[in-house]
Amino acid sequence: MATLSTHSATVAHVEEHDHHEPQSFWRTYIFSEDHKTIAKQYLITGILWSIIGISLSVMFRLQLGFPNMKLEFLRPILGGWINEAGKLDQDFYLALVTMHGTIMVFFVLTAGLSGTFSNFLIPLQVGARDMASGFLNMLSYWFFFLAGAIMFVSLFIETGPAAGGWVIYPPLSALPQAHKGSELGMTLWLVSMALFIVSQLLGGINYITTVINLRTRGMSFSKLPLTIWAFFLTAVLGLISFPVLLSAALLLIFDRSFGTSFYLSEIYIKGEALPNVGGSPILFQHLFWFLGHPEVYIVLLPALGMTSEIIATNARKPIFGYRAMIASMMGIAFLAFIVWAHHMFVTGMNPFLGSVFMFLTLIIAVPSAVKAFNYITTLWRGNIRFTPAMLFSIGLVSFFISGGLTGIILGNSALDIQLHDTYFVVAHFHLVMGAASAFGLLAGVYHWFPKMFGRMMNEKLGYIHFWLTFIGIYLVFFPMHYIGIAGFPRRYYAFTSYDFTKNIFADMNSFISLAAIFSFAAQWIFIYNFVHSMFRGKKAPQNPWKSNTLEWTAPIEPGHGNWPGEIPAVYRWPYDYSKPGAKDDFIPQNVPYSQTPESNLPHENELISLEKEIEAQNLNDQFKQPH
Amino acid sequence: MSELVNNISIIEEPEETLSMNPRKFILWLFIVSIVMLFAAMTSAYLVRRAEGNWLEYEIPVVFSYSSVVLLISSLTMHWAYTSAKKDNFSSLKTAITITFALGIVFLYMQFQGWVELVKLKVFFVGNPAGSFMYIFTGLHAFHLISGLTVLVFALVASFRLRIHAKSLNQIEIAATYWHFLDILWLYLFFFLVYFH
Ligand code: HEM
Ligand SMILES: [Cu+2]
Numbered sequence: 001m002a003t004l005s006t007h008s009a010t011v012a013h014v015e016e017h018d019h020h021e022p023q024s025f026w027r028t029y030i031f032s033e034d035h036k037t038i039a040k041q042y043l044i045t046g047i048l049w050s051i052i053g054i055s056l057s058v059m060f061r062l063q064l065g066f067p068n069m070k071l072e073f074l075r076p077i078l079g080g081w082i083n084e085a086g087k088l089d090q091d092f093y094l095a096l097v098t099m100h101g102t103i104m105v106f107f108v109l110t111a112g113l114s115g116t117f118s119n120f121l122i123p124l125q126v127g128a129r130d131m132a133s134g135f136l137n138m139l140s141y142w143f144f145f146l147a148g149a150i151m152f153v154s155l156f157i158e159t160g161p162a163a164g165g166w167v168i169y170p171p172l173s174a175l176p177q178a179h180k181g182s183e184l185g186m187t188l189w190l191v192s193m194a195l196f197i198v199s200q201l202l203g204g205i206n207y208i209t210t211v212i213n214l215r216t217r218g219m220s221f222s223k224l225p226l227t228i229w230a231f232f233l234t235a236v237l238g239l240i241s242f243p244v245l246l247s248a249a250l251l252l253i254f255d256r257s258f259g260t261s262f263y264l265s266e267i268y269i270k271g272e273a274l275p276n277v278g279g280s281p282i283l284f285q286h287l288f289w290f291l292g293h294p295e296v297y298i299v300l301l302p303a304l305g306m307t308s309e310i311i312a313t314n315a316r317k318p319i320f321g322y323r324a325m326i327a328s329m330m331g332i333a334f335l336a337f338i339v340w341a342h343h344m345f346v347t348g349m350n351p352f353l354g355s356v357f358m359f360l361t362l363i364i365a366v367p368s369a370v371k372a373f374n375y376i377t378t379l380w381r382g383n384i385r386f387t388p389a390m391l392f393s394i395g396l397v398s399f400f401i402s403g404g405l406t407g408i409i410l411g412n413s414a415l416d417i418q419l420h421d422t423y424f425v426v427a428h429f430h431l432v433m434g435a436a437s438a439f440g441l442l443a444g445v446y447h448w449f450p451k452m453f454g455r456m457m458n459e460k461l462g463y464i465h466f467w468l469t470f471i472g473i474y475l476v477f478f479p480m481h482y483i484g485i486a487g488f489p490r491r492y493y494a495f496t497s498y499d500f501t502k503n504i505f506a507d508m509n510s511f512i513s514l515a516a517i518f519s520f521a522a523q524w525i526f527i528y529n530f531v532h533s534m535f536r537g538k539k540a541p542q543n544p545w546k547s548n549t550l551e552w553t554a555p556i557e558p559g560h561g562n563w564p565g566e567i568p569a570v571y572r573w574p575y576d577y578s579k580p581g582a583k584d585d586f587i588p589q590n591v592p593y594s595q596t597p598e599s600n601l602p603h604e605n606e607l608i609s610l611e612k613e614i615e616a617q618n619l620n621d622q623f624k625q626p627h
Numbered sequence: 628m629s630e631l632v633n634n635i636s637i638i639e640e641p642e643e644t645l646s647m648n649p650r651k652f653i654l655w656l657f658i659v660s661i662v663m664l665f666a667a668m669t670s671a672y673l674v675r676r677a678e679g680n681w682l683e684y685e686i687p688v689v690f691s692y693s694s695v696v697l698l699i700s701s702l703t704m705h706w707a708y709t710s711a712k713k714d715n716f717s718s719l720k721t722a723i724t725i726t727f728a729l730g731i732v733f734l735y736m737q738f739q740g741w742v743e744l745v746k747l748k749v750f751f752v753g754n755p756a757g758s759f760m761y762i763f764t765g766l767h768a769f770h771l772i773s774g775l776t777v778l779v780f781a782l783v784a785s786f787r788l789r790i791h792a793k794s795l796n797q798i799e800i801a802a803t804y805w806h807f808l809d810i811l812w813l814y815l816f817f818f819l820v821y822f823h
Contacts, residue, residue, distance in 0.1 A: 132649040205656040213649050243660045247667035254762070259752040262675070262759075278680045278754045283671055290667070 031142075033134030034560055038141050039120035040452060043445070045148065046112020047527070050438075052152075053103035054520050060096045063088045065513025067494045067506075081160070091180045093493045094163035098181065099155065101166030102189070106196055107151070109299040109437045111144050114238075117302055117444050118207045118231040120452065124551035125225050127216025127568060129561045129622045132209035136202045143199035147192045154188035162189035165491060167288055170263035170281045174255045177269055187256065190249050197242045197249075204235035204242075211235075214622065216550070218570035218614040223589065225549050225574040226319060229326050230305020233333045234298050240337070241294040248287035255279070282347055289340035296433050297336045301329060303440020304371060304400075307393040309574075310447050311375055313547045314390035315382030316585050318575035321374045328367035328374075335364045345413045346420050354413040361411040365404070372401050383578065383585070387545065388462025392443035395470045396436045403432025406481065421491075424484025427477045435473045442469075442526065449530075450544045454557040455537030461529040465522060472519030479508050548574045548588045561623055569614050571607070654800050658807050661770060665811065668766070669818055672759050676822060682754035686823055687743035690764075693736035694816050700729035701809040708802045711785070714792045723782050723798075726805070730775050737768050756823075763815050767808070774808045777801045 032038060059078075062069060070086035071078075081092040119137065123130055131137045154161040163181020164173040168189065176183045211224075211232045224232075251262040255276075263284045264276035312319040319325065341349065341357040375397045384390070406428040410416050419425060442465075449457045483505050488495060495501035495509070543552040550570065554562050568590035576587040582599035593600050594608045675681075707722035741761065744750075749757040781801040784790050790798050 133653060136653070201657075201660050205653055205660070208656055209649050209652045213647060213652055239656060239660055240663050243663035244667040247664055247671065250766075251671070251762070254758070260755070260758040261753070262671075262755050278682075278756075280675055280678055283675055286674060287667060287671060 031138060033130070033138045035119045035123050035131045035134070035137060036452070036558065038137055039116050041141050042111060042115030042119060042144070043452075045145065046108050046116060046441075047530070049103055049107040049112065049148065051523075051527075053100055053108055054523070056096045056100040056103070058517055058520050059088070060093055060100070061513040061516045063093060063493065064495075065510040067496050088493075090493045091163060092160055094165075094179075094491065095160045095181050095185065097491055098163050098165050098168075099151075099161050102151070102162070102193075104434065105166060105295065105299065106193070107144075107148060109433070109441070110200065110295070111196070113299065113437060113441045113444075114207075114231065114234055114302050115141070115144065115203060116441075117227070117306060117448070118203070118235065120448065121227055121551065122207055122210050122231055123214070124451070124554060124558070124562060125228050125549050126211060126214060126219055127550050127563075127570065128210055128214035128620075129563075129567070131206045132214060132622075133206055137206050140199045140202035140206065143195050143202065147196035147199060150188050150192040150195070154185050154192070157184055157188070159183040159185055161185040167285075167292065168252070169288075170252060170255065170284050171267060174252060174263050174281075175267075175269060175274075176256065187253075190253050190256075194246060194249055194253075197246045200238050200242050204238040207231055207235040208239065214620060216567045216570055216620055217617040219589075222323075223570055223573045226308035226322070226325055226329075227302075227305040227549075229329060230301045230308070233329050234301045234305075237294045237298050237301070237333055237336060241291040241298075244287055245291035245295075248284055248291070251287075252284065282344070285344050285347060286340070289343045290337070292343065293340045294333075294336040296429070297332060299433055299437045300400075300440075301332070303396060303437040303444075304329070306440050306444045306447070307375065307396050308378075309547075309549070310389050310393040310443055311378050311397075312575050312577060313447075313545050313586075314385045314387055314393075315379050316385070316577045317378055317382040318577055319374070320377040320380075321370070322573065322575065324370055325374055328370040331367035332364060335360065335367070339364065342411055342413075342416070345416045351413070358411055358413045362408060365408050365411075368400075368404050372397060372404070387446070388457070388459060388466055389443045389447035389545075391463070391466040391470075392439045392446060395466065396439040396443065398470075399431045399436040399439060399473070403428055403430070403436065407432060418487075419484060421489055422484035423480040423488050423490055426490050427480035427484060430477045430480075431473075435477070439469075445530070447545065448551075449533065449537075450540030450556075451551055451554075451558075453534050453537070454540050455533050455535075456540050456544065457533040457537060458529050461525055465525045465529065468522035468525070469519055472515055472522055475515035476512055476519060479512055483508060543588075546584070546586045548576060548586050550589055553588060553590055566619065567621060569617075571611060571614065572604075648796060650796065651800060651803070654803060658804070661807075661811070665763075665766070665815065668759075668762065669815075672763075672818075673822065675755055675759075680754075682749070682756035683823070684747055684749050684757070686760075686819055687740050687747070689736050689740045689743055690816060690819075693733050693740065694813060696729055696736060697733045697809050697812055700726050700733065701806050703729065704802050704805045707785075708795075708798055711790050711795060711798050712792055716785070716788060716791075719785050719790065723778070723785050727775065727778050727782055730771060730778065734768055734771060737764055740764060760819065763819065767812055767815055770811070771808055774804050777804055 027033075029037065032041075059074065062071060071082050071088055072086045074088075075082045078088075078092070081089045083089055119131070122128070151161075159180045161181065162168065162173070162185045163179055164186065168186070172178050173182055173186050176186070211228060215224075251260075254260045255262050255264055259275070261276040261279035263281050264274065264279040265281075266277060267274045308319055308325060339357060339361045341353070342361040345354050345357075379394070406424065410419055410425065410428055446457055446462055449455070486501075486505060488501055488505065495505075540556055542556055545552075550568060551558075553568050555564065570589045571592045572587065572589055574589050576582070576599075578585045579587060579599045582596060587596060587599070592608070592611045593604050594611055597605070600608075703722050703726045707719055707726060710716075710719040710722055741764070744757070744760065749760065751758055751761045778801050781790065781798050784797055
């Protein structure tokens, strides 16, 4: 079996440097320790999960939009969950919502996004042969796979999957007798998530170590691409917050399976008193949201990082406010840990404490706004090339702003009393987290597809995909604000029997459902484009977007170890686009100042004397190749 | 201004990027995640305790003795490390074996602590005050077992003479983790004594 590297026939001298002996099919494609293969595994698993996750949402949207519709045609898939009357089972509705949330937040936008791009880009952009530990990296993927397999199985068990919402609040989730979805499904959910957390910790530890220890010569922190900064901070957030979720889940497991009372106090169920005493369900919420809020940034930050890169490259301009971008990401990462209680304003919290959390929450708007303005000022008077990746990045900025604005409304504890647990919240987080991060993921795929698979994706299909998705998402989520303000609670099976919802917004709900089906349909254009281009796409040139970062200096299809021969050294930051005086409108990071006298600024000319020193540095080569 | 920029760049430019052995670095990050796990547990404890309805009981005295045992094992671990540094193989082997044995003794004493707790009618199932006690000791014991596993590898390596002054990484990793587990237990112990 050939190694991956032998595919890159374009680079003649790959073999002579590649001292790793050819490996079996299993080691190359399945239990691979190569970061590029692992990234592709994450990507493809993520795409499969997103198809499942979005399909679930289409099912419950059918119920919400057309409460009288006969759903018999779903019986081949859902079986007994469609009752005799041809209606969706009410318990299963809750399971659908729960699984949709869990899958999209954790499996698609956490694992699928960070897993793919942190793995793929960190070694290639910092100039490393691979991750610090290929073995732990492989373990990380397989823990994720196992977590996914267990969650998948839980979809098919008799009592159905977990149904307490993606936040699995006790006591509902702690008492198997409380609801069908709190039985075996909940147990499997907890087991799956525990494995998932292990996977994320293994991955994150690797990302942090690689960024800190394996940068190539000259790649100081102030020369790191913003993508890497974002992945790095994301990993730090995960490292600090996922163990807390693990604690929360552990205590819940003990409550469920061993009869402890961490989250349960005096409680009656079905007329019967339970023995539990002295627990506190609010405790769970504190622990959960201590992860939960950072988690939303774990989902968003990588997307923002990739957007910075893509927008600068395609606006042919240096990113505006490089240091401000780093500072605001750090600010967001720090603040993310001290605002969790804004999800708990209505839990009977002391109003004074509520106002403290409100104040801290609203401060997040400042670094967020800095980032939004920096994207816009980078675009301003740029020489913009509207590639599909660029369109998706601009779309992300749009969603980030329109969803962020409603965050400021929700952050006010007084307003939140009315809006909490309504569709307004659903609209808020789908725009700012769901849509924005999904657009980051799609932008990343369009942009780095040539590096991943050595081929180009079809641009025309990309444009069609973008416009249909962009419009579709606004059509789905914008109307939800109105429904939310009107007081429609989220996670309700139907609105047909309450006085305050009976006769209003039915048509708008149908409209939303149609828009959701439309947006879902549009995604198949992407899937087709992705699969087709993988095999039939145009061959990629060396540097298709004329970009500065290091990955484009590696062979078109990098082999094991990424660069044949020495890893390039780095002399400049990654955003030298359209530099006055320069021959081209981009100067890659590995071009020394001594080669660009025509465009150097005065202080850069003085850096020329340091180039020798950089070259003489430790090669920092994990594979320890001879110099 | 440009002079300022210049100076900054000169300071940061020629720094070597490789600062630490990646394995040791990974260990430290792993330690961070364990710290967060226990930080979450102990804050949950405090939050829950502040709500009242809290069972008061005496912490069995075995736990004080076990703390001393673990502390001593940390000292012998350090002895093993310094012996390795001096290529003193016989004392390296002795020290690392003693450390391992003390680890086992510690685990046994923790188990005795549980037996004592049961005698005091503090059960895992019941008031969270008791449940937390079992969770803290149990989770720590679980991590200590992982520490013993790391130690076994170092033990075997030292008997095969693969640990010496020029190859200290393995023993350094085992020692760092062991000391961490020691400190973690002392933290938990004093936390429990202070807030029980
Ligand atoms: C200006 C910045 C932001 C502010 C002030 C803000 C504020 C809030 C508040 C107060 C809530 C709770 C609403 C409720 O349940 O009653 C909320 C919910 C939420 N936010 Fe934000 N947010 C901001 C940005 C973000 C970002 C950037 C993301 C994700 C990337 C995000 C994701 C979420 C999610 C997922 C929820 C709902 C969780 C759930 O209950 O299921 N938010 N936000
Ligand atoms: Cu939040």
